[in-house]
Amino acid sequence: MKEILRITIKLTITCLVAAFVMGSVFAFTYNAKKHNEHLNERQTMLGLIGYGRHNDAPSDLKLHTIYRYIIEDRGRLFLGYLVPVRKEREESHELLLVTVEGEFVKRLEAPIDPESAIEAAARDKVLKRLLEAPKTFSYSDSTIIATVGSGRSAYLLPGRFPGFKTFIKVMLALDPAFNIVGLEIMEHEEDPGLGAEITKEYFKNQFVGKPFERLKTLGVVKEPLPDEFRKALEREKWTGASISPEDVDRINKKYRDHDIYALTGATISSKSVTTGVGNMVKKFSYRVQALDRVITAQKVPVTF
Amino acid sequence: MPATTKTSSQLVLDGILNENPIFRLALSMCPAVGISTTIMNGLLLGVAVLFVQVFSSCTIAAVKNFIHPRIRIPTYTLTIATWVTVIDLVLAAYVPGAYKQMGIFVKLIVAFAIITMRLETFACRNAVSPSFWDALGMGLGFMFGMVSIGFVRELLGQGTLLGFDVLGCQPLLFFALPAAGFFCVGIMMAIFNYVELVYNRRKAKNR
Numbered sequence: 001m002k003e004i005l006r007i008t009i010k011l012t013i014t015c016l017v018a019a020f021v022m023g024s025v026f027a028f029t030y031n032a033k034k035h036n037e038h039l040n041e042r043q044t045m046l047g048l049i050g051y052g053r054h055n056d057a058p059s060d061l062k063l064h065t066i067y068r069y070i071i072e073d074r075g076r077l078f079l080g081y082l083v084p085v086r087k088e089r090e091e092s093h094e095l096l097l098v099t100v101e102g103e104f105v106k107r108l109e110a111p112i113d114p115e116s117a118i119e120a121a122a123r124d125k126v127l128k129r130l131l132e133a134p135k136t137f138s139y140s141d142s143t144i145i146a147t148v149g150s151g152r153s154a155y156l157l158p159g160r161f162p163g164f165k166t167f168i169k170v171m172l173a174l175d176p177a178f179n180i181v182g183l184e185i186m187e188h189e190e191d192p193g194l195g196a197e198i199t200k201e202y203f204k205n206q207f208v209g210k211p212f213e214r215l216k217t218l219g220v221v222k223e224p225l226p227d228e229f230r231k232a233l234e235r236e237k238w239t240g241a242s243i244s245p246e247d248v249d250r251i252n253k254k255y256r257d258h259d260i261y262a263l264t265g266a267t268i269s270s271k272s273v274t275t276g277v278g279n280m281v282k283k284f285s286y287r288v289q290a291l292d293r294v295i296t297a298q299k300v301p302v303t304f
Numbered sequence: 305m306p307a308t309t310k311t312s313s314q315l316v317l318d319g320i321l322n323e324n325p326i327f328r329l330a331l332s333m334c335p336a337v338g339i340s341t342t343i344m345n346g347l348l349l350g351v352a353v354l355f356v357q358v359f360s361s362c363t364i365a366a367v368k369n370f371i372h373p374r375i376r377i378p379t380y381t382l383t384i385a386t387w388v389t390v391i392d393l394v395l396a397a398y399v400p401g402a403y404k405q406m407g408i409f410v411k412l413i414v415a416f417a418i419i420t421m422r423l424e425t426f427a428c429r430n431a432v433s434p435s436f437w438d439a440l441g442m443g444l445g446f447m448f449g450m451v452s453i454g455f456v457r458e459l460l461g462q463g464t465l466l467g468f469d470v471l472g473c474q475p476l477l478f479f480a481l482p483a484a485g486f487f488c489v490g491i492m493m494a495i496f497n498y499v500e501l502v503y504n505r506r507k508a509k510n511r
Binding site (some may be wrong): 003006007010011014015018021022025026029030032033036039040 | 370371372374375378379382383385386389390393394396397398400
C-alpha cells in the first residue's frame, strides 16, 4: 500500500512538472508562433497575386478579410457577412445580414478591429453579443480582398473540396473580373506520385489565366500534356535556359481556352480539382456580386 | 553496470564509431530507413535528435535519485515528450524557416528507441557531465549515420547532392523508396563490421 502511494505521488509530481514546463513554454512562444503563421499565410497570398522575391508588393497594397457566417433564426437561414469598415479613421467591422437569395435584412455594428478579428474566438464573442438567442451562427468561410490604392486588385479565396481520398484545401486568387490569377494547394492527402502531382507546377499552373466564362464549362481531357505547354507552366525551371518570357506568354495564350490536361493515372484527382475550383469561382462571383449590391445600396463605409 | 570510467572524448567517439546507434546498436531503424532520403532530411533529423538526447540525458542524470525504480520508463517517456514539445514550440516560434522542413520529424522523436535506451543504460547510472558527453556522442553518431545513408540514397535515388544535380544520368527510383533504406543500412553495417575486424586483426598482430 505504501509503495502504491509513493509511486502515485512521484508520477503525479513528474506529470505536474512536465505540464508546468510545457505550459510555460507554450505561453511564452504562443504569440511569436501566431505571428509567424500569419506572416506565412500572407506570403502565400502575396505570392499568388504575383508579389514575391522578385517584385515587392506596392506599399499601398492592403488585404481586407470578409468573414461569412451562416445564421439561423427560428428555422430560417441567413447569411452574415462580417465586413471591415472605416469609422472616423478607425477600422472596425459591420455585420450585414442577408437572405440566401441576396436580399438585405439588417446591418449591425460589430466593434472589433481587424487585428483581433483574425482570432475566431474574438469574433465569436462579438457575434454572440449581436445575435441574441434563439439566433445561432456558425462560421462558414472567409474571403480576402486585396486593394491597391482605392481599387480592388484581387480576391483571395481559401476553400476546400473533396479530392480522391479526403478534402483538398486550396487557396485561389482571382482578378476583379473573376479570372484565375493563381492556385495553390495548401493541404491534401492524395497518393504520392499520382494524385499528389496536383501540387506540381505543370498541373496547378494550368489554371492560371483561365477566363471566368470558360470556367463554367471547364473539364479535363485525357491527352498528354504538350511539351511546349509544360515548359511554359514550369517557367521558373526553364526561363532563361530554353524558353523566353515572350514564348511563355505566347504559349499560355494558345492554351488559355483549352481544358485541363489530366494527370496520368490520377483522372479523379484532376477532375475534382477542376470542378472544385470551378464551383468555388462560380459561387464566389454570385455571392460577392450580391454583397456588393447590398453594400452600395446601404452605403456601408467598407474599406475595400 | 557501474558508473562509467571513460573520459569525455572517449564517450563522444564511442557514440560516433564503436557504439554508433544505427550501425552498431541497430536502434532507431525506422527513421534511418524512412526519413534518410536526402542529406538535408538526415541532417535536420540528426540535429533534432541531438538536442533531445542531450537535454533528456542531462535531466535524467540530474534527477535520477528521485525517480522511483518501478516507474522509470514512464518518467523517461514524459521527460522526452516534454523536451520534444519544448523544442517543437521554440522552433515554431523563433526559426519558422527551419521548422517548416523539420516540423514533422521533431514530433516523431518521442518514440525513438535510441533516446530511451541511453537514458535507461547510461544517464540513470552516471553523473550529469558524463551523461552529457555520452548524449552528445550518441546524437552525433546518429546524425553521422543519417547523413551518410542520406548521401548514398540521394545520390543514387535522385541524382542530386544537397539538391544540386550531380549525376548526369537517370537515377534509380528504388533508392528513394523506403525498402532501399534497409539495403543502405545493411551495407553500411557490413562496412563498419569489416573495418572493426581489420582493425582488431592489426592490433593483435602488432602486439
